[in-house]
Amino acid sequence: MIFFFIRYIYRIFREAILSIKNNRGINLITIGTFAISMTIMGGFLIVYINFKAVVNKWSEKVQLVIYLKDNLSIKDLEEIKKEISSDSGVDKYTYISKDEALKDFRGRLKENSSILNGLDTNPLPASFIITLKDDLRGSDYIKRLTKRIEGLKGIEDTEFGEGWIERFEIVTLFLRFVIIAIGGLLTIGLIFVVSNTIRLSLYSRQNEIEIMKLVGATNWFIRGPFMIEGLIQGLCGALLSLIILYIIYRLILFRFEYSVAILTGFAPIYFIPVDMIIYMITIGIIIGCTGSMISVGKFLKWSSISRSY
Numbered sequence: 241m242i243f244f245f246i247r248y249i250y251r252i253f254r255e256a257i258l259s260i261k262n263n264r265g266i267n268l269i270t271i272g273t274f275a276i277s278m279t280i281m282g283g284f285l286i287v288y289i290n291f292k293a294v295v296n297k298w299s300e301k302v303q304l305v306i307y308l309k310d311n312l313s314i315k316d317l318e319e320i321k322k323e324i325s326s327d328s329g330v331d332k333y334t335y336i337s338k339d340e341a342l343k344d345f346r347g348r349l350k351e352n353s354s355i356l357n358g359l360d361t362n363p364l365p366a367s368f369i370i371t372l373k374d375d376l377r378g379s380d381y382i383k384r385l386t387k388r389i390e391g392l393k394g395i396e397d398t399e400f401g402e403g404w405i406e407r408f409e410i411v412t413l414f415l416r417f418v419i420i421a422i423g424g425l426l427t428i429g430l431i432f433v434v435s436n437t438i439r440l441s442l443y444s445r446q447n448e449i450e451i452m453k454l455v456g457a458t459n460w461f462i463r464g465p466f467m468i469e470g471l472i473q474g475l476c477g478a479l480l481s482l483i484i485l486y487i488i489y490r491l492i493l494f495r496f497e498y499s500v501a502i503l504t505g506f507a508p509i510y511f512i513p514v515d516m517i518i519y520m521i522t523i524g525i526i527i528g529c530t531g532s533m534i535s536v537g538k539f540l541k542w543s544s545i546s547r548s549y
Contacts, residue, residue: 335368
């Protein structure tokens with residue numbers, strides 16, 4: 241049983257390779273189309289990955305600042321500390337007294353700090369600077385935390401850069417939508433291309449397939465070589481696209497490294513991670529097999545109808 245199975249696998253691979261050799265021109269065009277389409281999709285994926293990395297790096301600087309009212313009692317101050325420290329999303333927090341805030345402000349003014357000498361009172365409020373955990377720096381979570389803290393006694397105001405956080409989240413969501421939309425359109429197009437390529441192979445071997453059916457070959461036995469042909473097209477196209485993407489990636493780093501570094505705030509530029517590479521190769525194989533199945537299925541159905549007449 242195992243011997244016959246191995247023999248069958250060997251046969252369908254041999255038939256698929258022979259079919260590709262006999263129709264090398266159209267197969268090369270198909271693989272090239274595959275590679276270009278997946279390169280476009282991979283390009284958007286690289287942009288998304290690096291944009292998200294830049295957003296994550298900038299989000300490390302996201303801090304929620306809570307300004308306190310003057311003459312706050314020790315009891316109220318401790319209550320605010322207790323509320324902040326009990327929140328699971330808070331990574332760390334720092335209390336800045338009025339005197340520390342003024343001292344820090346003087347340090348920032350440097351040689352211009354003398355303009356503060358005429359102040360009768362310290363106008364700066366005491367505050368808490370809160371740093372959130374990595375996965376909880378989105379605007380929705382910060383808004384919920386801010387709303388809860390603002391309900392406490394002794395809170396003057398809060399600040400966390402709401403505007404730019406929301407803009408980055410919108411751009412990230414838009415890029416994700418673009419990748420899904422383009423990926424979906426390219427997938428449909430590639431299935432159509434592979435399907436037509438396999439159909440040409442089927443028509444060139446129509447008489448052979450008819451004889452195989454007459455001697456009792458099952459549909460799955462006939463499908464085998466064409467499934468492998470579609471698989472090889474998808475695999476080669478995906479691998480070729482990854483090679484093209486990596487060459488472009490290295491060229492961009494070599495020619496425009498400093499410009500890209502300024503654009504990304506000196507964040508590292510990433511290529512497609514290994515798990516995504518595996519997904520791309522798997523998607524290529526699935527698209528190739530799907531196109532082949534559709535084409536062979538239609539052909540076998542048409543062949544059966546034609547024979548009945």
